[in-house]
Amino acid sequence: MSNRPLNVGLVGGGRGAFIVNPHQKAIHFDGTRRVVAGALFPDPKIALQEAAKWPYPIKGYGSYDEMIAANATLPDAEKLDYILIVTPNHVHYDPAMKAMKAGIAVFCEKPLTLTSKESVDLVKTSRKLGVPFAVAHTYVGHWTSRLARYIVRRGLIGDVRWVDSYYIQGWLATKVEDTGSQQASWRVDPKRAGGSGCGGDIGTHALMQLRYVTGLDVTEVSAQLETFVEGRQLDDHFTVYCKLGNGGRALVRASQICIGKKNNLGITVAGTKGTLEWSQEEPESLTILLPGQPDRLYWRGQVAAGDGFLPKDVPADLLAEPTIPSGHPEAFHDAFARLHRCFEDDVRKWKAGKKFVSDGSKYASVEDGWMGLAFLETCLKSGKRKGAWTRMPKSI
Ligand SMILES: NC(=O)c1ccc[n+]([C@@H]2O[C@H](COP(=O)([O-])OP(=O)(O)OC[C@H]3O[C@@H](n4cnc5c(N)ncnc54)[C@H](O)[C@@H]3O)[C@@H](O)[C@H]2O)c1
Numbered sequence: 001m002s003n004r005p006l007n008v009g010l011v012g013g014g015r016g017a018f019i020v021n022p023h024q025k026a027i028h029f030d031g032t033r034r035v036v037a038g039a040l041f042p043d044p045k046i047a048l049q050e051a052a053k054w055p056y057p058i059k060g061y062g063s064y065d066e067m068i069a070a071n072a073t074l075p076d077a078e079k080l081d082y083i084l085i086v087t088p089n090h091v092h093y094d095p096a097m098k099a100m101k102a103g104i105a106v107f108c109e110k111p112l113t114l115t116s117k118e119s120v121d122l123v124k125t126s127r128k129l130g131v132p133f134a135v136a137h138t139y140v141g142h143w144t145s146r147l148a149r150y151i152v153r154r155g156l157i158g159d160v161r162w163v164d165s166y167y168i169q170g171w172l173a174t175k176v177e178d179t180g181s182q183q184a185s186w187r188v189d190p191k192r193a194g195g196s197g198c199g200g201d202i203g204t205h206a207l208m209q210l211r212y213v214t215g216l217d218v219t220e221v222s223a224q225l226e227t228f229v230e231g232r233q234l235d236d237h238f239t240v241y242c243k244l245g246n247g248g249r250a251l252v253r254a255s256q257i258c259i260g261k262k263n264n265l266g267i268t269v270a271g272t273k274g275t276l277e278w279s280q281e282e283p284e285s286l287t288i289l290l291p292g293q294p295d296r297l298y299w300r301g302q303v304a305a306g307d308g309f310l311p312k313d314v315p316a317d318l319l320a321e322p323t324i325p326s327g328h329p330e331a332f333h334d335a336f337a338r339l340h341r342c343f344e345d346d347v348r349k350w351k352a353g354k355k356f357v358s359d360g361s362k363y364a365s366v367e368d369g370w371m372g373l374a375f376l377e378t379c380l381k382s383g384k385r386k387g388a389w390t391r392m393p394k395s396i
Contacts, residue, residue: 012087014040014050026336039064112369119370135369137208141335158272163250165210167202168264172256197234203254204372223379301326
C-alpha cells in the first residue's frame, strides 16, 4: 500500500447526528486519514441525500451493506481501510462483523454491542481474521490518561486500594425523550440501547477509565440500576460497588439525572503511597497527592523524568508526544485524534503484513468492548438480586 491517506467509510452520521462530528474532525487531524464514503442514514434515499450534503465530497451509499460490498471491486487507491461505526448501539454488531469479513478494519462506538454474546462473536472473528478493531472509549485518548496509566501501573502511588471512577451528567433529568431529541430517544429504548441505559451509555466509559488507568479488572459487582424519571424503561442512575483483581475496591458510578452536571467524567485512585486525581472536564493536568507534601500538578507536555516523583524510566514515547506545547489547550477532539492516530498505525502495519498489537494500551480493543458488555450484564444480574455480589465472567 502506498503512503496515501487512509480511506475511512462512515456508518451513520447523517441528519443531526452527534458523535460523528468530533470523529470526522479527528480523522482529518493529521492529513494522513480522510473520510471518503458513508452510509449515513437507515433510509437509502435519505442516506444518499445526506452524503450529497456532506461538507466535503464523499461517496454516498444507500446502506452499509452496499458500501461494504462495493469495496471488493474498488481500485486500491479508493478502497476503504477502515469503517467508523457511529450508529446507535443496535447497529454496531452487524456492520462490524460484515466489514471484518470483507477485510476492512473496524473502529466502533461504545457500548460495543447489545449483548455480550455478540461481543464475544466480534472478539473471536477479529482474532481469527487478524483484523484491527478499536472501540471508541474517548477518554483514554487524553495524554493525561496515558500519564495516569503509567503512574499507577508503575506503582508510583503504591498498591491500589480504592478507585472512584465516575461519569455524571444531567441532560436526562427530565423526560427529554418526549421532546423529540434524537439522541435521547434511542438511549432510553432497550431495543436500540441495550439492557442498561445510563450504565451502557456512560458507565462503560467509567469502567474503561478504571481498567485503563489501573490495569485491574473487576472480579465481582454489587450493583444498583435505578430509574428516577417516571415512565422510563431503562436506568438513568447506575451505581456499582466493585471488587478488584488485587483485592482492592472500586466504585463505578454514572448518572444522567444530576441537573447542571455536564460531562463530569473523572477518576480518583487511592494507593498505599498516594492518590491520583483526574477529570476530563479539565483534561490538561492531573494531580498527585502525597503524605506530608504539597500537591503535585502535572501538566501535559511539562513532565520531566527523575523529578523526585517520576522515575528516570518514563517511556520516551510518553514524553515525546508530538502534539502542541502545553498551555495551548488540548481537549475532546485531540483525545479522539490520538485514538485515530494510534489506530492508523496498526491499520498500516496490518496492511503491510506486519505484526500489530491491539492490546488496549493506545485505544480500547475489541476485548475491552466485550468487557464493557460483560460488566453490564453482570450488573443487571446483581441489580435484579437487590445488589447481591455477582461474579464477573472470566476473560475470553
Ligand atoms: N465515545 C463517546 O464519547 C460517545 C459520545 C456520544 C455517543 N457515543 C456513541 O456513538 C453512537 C452514536 O451516538 P450519537 O449520539 O451520535 O447518536 P445519533 O442519534 O446522534 O446518531 C446516530 C446516527 O446513526 C444513523 N443510523 C441509525 N441507523 C442507521 C443505519 N442502519 N444505517 C446507517 N445509519 C444509521 C442515524 O441516522 C444517525 O445519523 C452510540 O453508540 C453512542 O453510544 C459515544
